Each structure stands twice: as C-alpha cells, then as structure tokens.
Amino acid sequence: MTTHRADVAVIGAGTAGLSAERHARxxxxxxxxIDPEFAGTTCAMAGCMPSKLLIAAADAAHGARDAGEFGVRTSVDVDGPAVMHRVRRMRDDFARGVRQSIDDLPDGTCLQAKAAFEAPGVLxxxxxxxxxxxxxxxxxGATSAIPKPYEAVSDRVLTNATLxxxxxxPGTLAVIGAGPLGLEMAQAMHGLGVRVEVFDAGDRLAALPQETSDALKAALSPHFPIHLGCTPEPSPDTDGVALSWDGGSARFERVLIAAGRPPxxxxxxxxxxxxxxxxxxxxVFxxxxxxxxDAPxxxxxxxxHDRPLLHEASDEGAVAGRNACDYPNVGATARKVPLRIAFxxxxxxxxGTLPDADDDTHVTGRADYSDQGRAKVMGQAVGMVTIHARTSDGCLTGAAICAPQGEHxxxxxAWAIQSxxxxxxxxxxxxxxxxxAEGLQPALREICKQAGLEKPWQRDDDPLPGSHGGKPRG
Known part of the structure; x- marks a missing residue:
C-alpha cells in the first residue's frame, strides 16, 4: 500500500475536476x-457535443425535406449507419482532445482509481x-439511472451514455422524460425519420415557465406526440418494448431514458x-x-446538482480549486447570471431569475415570434419571448425564450442582465x-411603458416594415 500526499486532491476528471486541478496547481x-477511467468529459463523450452532432444531422434532413416552401425541390434519404458513424467519429475526436489535455498534466498528477472517504482528509x-x-x-459528475420498472427491458433501454x-x-423510439435532453433527442430522431413519442410525469416541458412550455409544446406536438402527466408501464415485447398508459399503448424498438441524471x-x-x-x-455547500x-x-x-451545465461546471471547478488551495482562507465569488438553453x-x-406569478415588484413584456419579420423570411415563425424587469427602475432580471435561434x-x-x-x-x-434580435423590441417597449421609463424616440409609432410582423402605421 502506498500513501499519496497532496495539498489538493480532486476526485473526478470531468469538466469541473479538470478545472479544479488546473486552478489549484x-x-x-x-x-x-483521481478518476477510474480518464475517458473524457461528459460533454465530449455523452452530452453536449454528440447530442448536437445528432441535432445537426436532423437539421440537414429537415432543411432538405422542407425546402419546397422556398421553391426548392429535393428528396431525403437518411442513411442511419452513416449518421451514427459521423456522430461517433466526431465525438471521439472531441474526446481525444480532452484526453490529450489530461496526458499533458505533470507526471504523477493522475491516479487511475475509484476513491472513497476513509476519514476527513483521507481517501x-x-x-x-x-x-x-x-x-x-x-x-x-452525475450518472445515468434506469428506473426500476425499466430494468426488465434493459436490453432495449438507451441512456445518454449509450445512445x-x-x-x-431505430425505427421507433419512446423517450421517457421531457427535459432538455429528452426533447432534443426526440426531435432529432423524428427529423431523421424515427417514429417518436415522448412521456413525462410532469405538466411542463423542460422545466420551463408554463407560458413558454405551452409555446414549445404547440411547436413540437404537430410532429410527434408528447404525453404529459403520464407514467407509462413497460413490458417486454418481441424485439422491443410495449408501453401502456392511461388512454393508450404502443410498441417501440427502443426506449430512451432521459428523466434526469443524479449526482x-x-x-x-x-x-x-x-x-x-x-x-x-x-x-450542503x-x-x-x-x-x-466549514470542512476542507x-x-x-x-x-x-445546483447548475448542471458545462460552463457552470468549469466556473465552479475554478472556484473550488482556488479555495481548496487557499484553505482555510476561502473567498466568495459572484456567480454569473443563470443561463440554460435547450437546442x-x-x-x-x-x-436570469423569473418572478413568481403574483410578484408585483416586476413588470413583464412579451414578443411574439409567430409574427416576426425575419422569422417569417426563414420559414420559422413560431414562439415567443417573455422578458421581466424590476418595476422600480426597469432593470432586466430574467427572460424565458421560445424562438428561432433562441440561443443567440x-x-x-444574459449579457444585458449581468451588465x-x-x-x-x-x-x-x-x-x-x-x-x-429586433424582435425583442416590443417586449422591451412594453416594459418601459409599464415602468414609466418610455422615451419619445423609443415608442412604436412607426415601426420598420416587417420588424415584428406589423405594417408601418401613421
């Protein structure tokens, strides 16, 4: 038995762990x-990057399939093995870059093993x-969990780690969980020709505010069924899984479990x-x-499990690494404005932060993207944006978005709120x-009007043609 000694020991070589080790050093x-595999980050292997690769393939198929709206005639033939080969090839390239950064760490830094606490300060x-x-x-990090009812059909179950x-x-896919991952993969699979249905025990999509959830559901449900308030019962079926729920049943080749990833x-x-x-x-932290x-x-x-997002993990790792190095002289760091996106x-x-429904200290403005000029040009006129601000001074505090290119x-x-x-x-x-971006102006003007901050030159008396769907007035 060898005893390894260090100022700071980091358990886990994902995004947060790599950031913590780097900043402490x-x-x-x-x-x-310390890590049992040093395989690469969740983002590169089973999260952000491979999921966006699959979405990109679906976008290409969708664009070709719907090109007729623009007078472009084409046909679509999805080669499933080729799609998945590209996903894996590029995923592996991203992961290889992460592993190379690990290989470049100073000699003796990495211990390939599973760690457990033996006592405070001892692993x-x-x-x-x-x-x-x-x-x-x-x-x-977090791990993919298979709910107990699905253990009997585990050979047909996929998670983000295996998808x-x-x-x-697959020809057919049931998605359990209408969170960001579940919805992203459901829509991507549908765009690639897979018959998809989504099930979730909750009453909203992706933990969105009700109004935004309703807008997203209105955009997605014409393409594939979304069952909310629904907990289907699985059972083995010939070459697949049979799901039954109150009011229906169906058979699927595969089931994707996207109902959360516990720490x-x-x-x-x-x-x-x-x-x-x-x-x-x-x-508790x-x-x-x-x-x-007050422990080291x-x-x-x-x-x-506070903000399970890559950019937050990197920031948290930096804070943890610095404070671990400086312990007991621990310093607080202001957090960035919360930002989460589903693609x-x-x-x-x-x-940012969204006010409660009965909060009278905030005002709200709305922008309708189903009637927005650029969205119409793109053939993507759907959704809405809700922006919140303090009544007292009009400072922006939060927003909920369902709109084309909503990431931008x-x-x-986010930048405006943090500034x-x-x-x-x-x-x-x-x-x-x-x-x-100019489609945000109606919501901002509405806030100014409610907060008594409206300036004469900011009024919507004569909007640009098509800026948000309306015709010039006056």
Whole structure:
C-alpha cells in the first residue's frame, strides 16, 4: 500500500475536476487528480457535443425535406449507419482532445482509481493505495439511472451514455422524460425519420415557465406526440418494448431514458467525510465558495446538482480549486447570471431569475415570434419571448425564450442582465434590420411603458416594415 500526499486532491476528471486541478496547481498547490477511467468529459463523450452532432444531422434532413416552401425541390434519404458513424467519429475526436489535455498534466498528477472517504482528509483507493490531502474537491459528475420498472427491458433501454454508440437509427423510439435532453433527442430522431413519442410525469416541458412550455409544446406536438402527466408501464415485447398508459399503448424498438441524471456520490462513503448532507445525500455547500460547511472539502459541477451545465461546471471547478488551495482562507465569488438553453427547434432558454406569478415588484413584456419579420423570411415563425424587469427602475432580471435561434437571443439578454441594463438602456442600443434580435423590441417597449421609463424616440409609432410582423402605421 502506498500513501499519496497532496495539498489538493480532486476526485473526478470531468469538466469541473479538470478545472479544479488546473486552478489549484496554478495557485501553487501540489495536486492529485483521481478518476477510474480518464475517458473524457461528459460533454465530449455523452452530452453536449454528440447530442448536437445528432441535432445537426436532423437539421440537414429537415432543411432538405422542407425546402419546397422556398421553391426548392429535393428528396431525403437518411442513411442511419452513416449518421451514427459521423456522430461517433466526431465525438471521439472531441474526446481525444480532452484526453490529450489530461496526458499533458505533470507526471504523477493522475491516479487511475475509484476513491472513497476513509476519514476527513483521507481517501482510500480501490487499488489498495491511500491519499492524504489538506483539501479535497468532489467533482464526480452525475450518472445515468434506469428506473426500476425499466430494468426488465434493459436490453432495449438507451441512456445518454449509450445512445450515441448504436450502429443504426431505430425505427421507433419512446423517450421517457421531457427535459432538455429528452426533447432534443426526440426531435432529432423524428427529423431523421424515427417514429417518436415522448412521456413525462410532469405538466411542463423542460422545466420551463408554463407560458413558454405551452409555446414549445404547440411547436413540437404537430410532429410527434408528447404525453404529459403520464407514467407509462413497460413490458417486454418481441424485439422491443410495449408501453401502456392511461388512454393508450404502443410498441417501440427502443426506449430512451432521459428523466434526469443524479449526482454520482454513492460510492464516495460520504458518511466518513464528516459532512452535513441534505435529504438527497448531497453535501450542503456554499454556491459562492463551493465549500461543504466549514470542512476542507469542496464540491463542483454536476456532483452538486445546483447548475448542471458545462460552463457552470468549469466556473465552479475554478472556484473550488482556488479555495481548496487557499484553505482555510476561502473567498466568495459572484456567480454569473443563470443561463440554460435547450437546442430544440425552436430553441428554448431561461435567463436570469423569473418572478413568481403574483410578484408585483416586476413588470413583464412579451414578443411574439409567430409574427416576426425575419422569422417569417426563414420559414420559422413560431414562439415567443417573455422578458421581466424590476418595476422600480426597469432593470432586466430574467427572460424565458421560445424562438428561432433562441440561443443567440438568450446570450444577448444574459449579457444585458449581468451588465445591469434597463429595458430603456437596451432599446438605446443598435438593432439591425431585418434580424431576429429586433424582435425583442416590443417586449422591451412594453416594459418601459409599464415602468414609466418610455422615451419619445423609443415608442412604436412607426415601426420598420416587417420588424415584428406589423405594417408601418401613421
């Protein structure tokens, strides 16, 4: 048995763990990075990148299939094996880049093993070795879970960890979970010719506000069924899975479980770490320092399940790594404006903080993208944007988006919110015509009017033709 000693030990070599190790080392710490596989990040292997590769293939098929609207005649023949081969080839290239960055770490930094707490500050490894560290960062990520009812049909079940390894597209697919991943993959598979149905026990899509969820459902449901408030019962069927639910039943070749990814904490023996755990078994931590209580333990990324997104994991890893290095001199870091995006078509996003329905300290403006000029030109006139601001000063605080190319609108609004801009400030910025961004102006004007901040030159007395679907008045 060998005892490895370090200033900072990081458990997990995903986005958060790599960021934590790098920042701790840059601040002068002797670091150890512990991972059982060093296979690459979730983003590269089973998340952001392969899912967007599949969506890109579906976009190409959809564009060709719907080109007739623009007077372009074409036909579509989807080669499933070729689609999946490109997904894997490019995914593996992204993952290879991550593994190369790991290979470039200083000698002796990486320990390939599974780690568990033996005592505060002490880790036992499944290799028989031990690690003693002045501070420890937990960055174990999250894991795909198969609900118990689906264990009997597990040979037909896919998760984000296995979806991109299939050799060919299935003929039919049931998607369990109407979160971002479930909806993205459902729409992509549908665009590639797969018969898809989506099931979710909740009453909203992708944890969106009701109004935005309704707009997204209106855009998606004409193409494939979405069953909300529904928990289907699976059973084995010849070469597939039979699902039955209140009011229906159907058979599918495959089932994609996209109903959430719990933090991967069970194997860590957290009971030996001297930490306070919440009702879900997650260490209680400060999101501005990433510290667990007052212990020399920090938790970052999907493992804490606070903001399970890549850019947040990278930021949290940086904060955790710096504070682990400097412990006990722990410093708080202001968090960026919350931003989450689902790459459905239309894209949806939630930016900042959304007020409660009965909150009278905020005003709300709406922009209708089903009647927006550039969206009509693109043949994508669908959706809406809701923007919120403080009544007292018109400062933007949050937004919910369902609109074509909503990822770009979300970034613009996130930057405006984090910069402390008012709706009036944003209206004084340039809006090019014709663009999707100028479609935000009606919502911003509505906020200014409600908050009493309207300026004469910002009124919508004579809008540009087609800027948001209306004709010039006056």
């Amino acid at each position: 840059r601040h002068g710490a002797r670091t150890l990075l 036992s490894l499944d290799t028989g070795d031990r690690v003693e560290a002045r501070a420890i960062v937990i960055a174990t 991109f390894d299939i050799d060919d597209l 991967a904490l069970e194997a860590l023996a957290l009971e030996n770490a001297g930490l306070t755990l919440d009702d879900h078994g997650t260490p 400060d999101p501005q320092t990433m510290q667990c209580g 333990v920090f938790i970052a990324g999907d493992a804490n 459905t078509r239309p894209e949806v996003a939630v930016v 609108l979300a970034h613009l609004l 402390g801009l008012t709706a009036s400030d944003v209206l004084d910025l340039p809006f090019y015509h014709p663009t999707l």
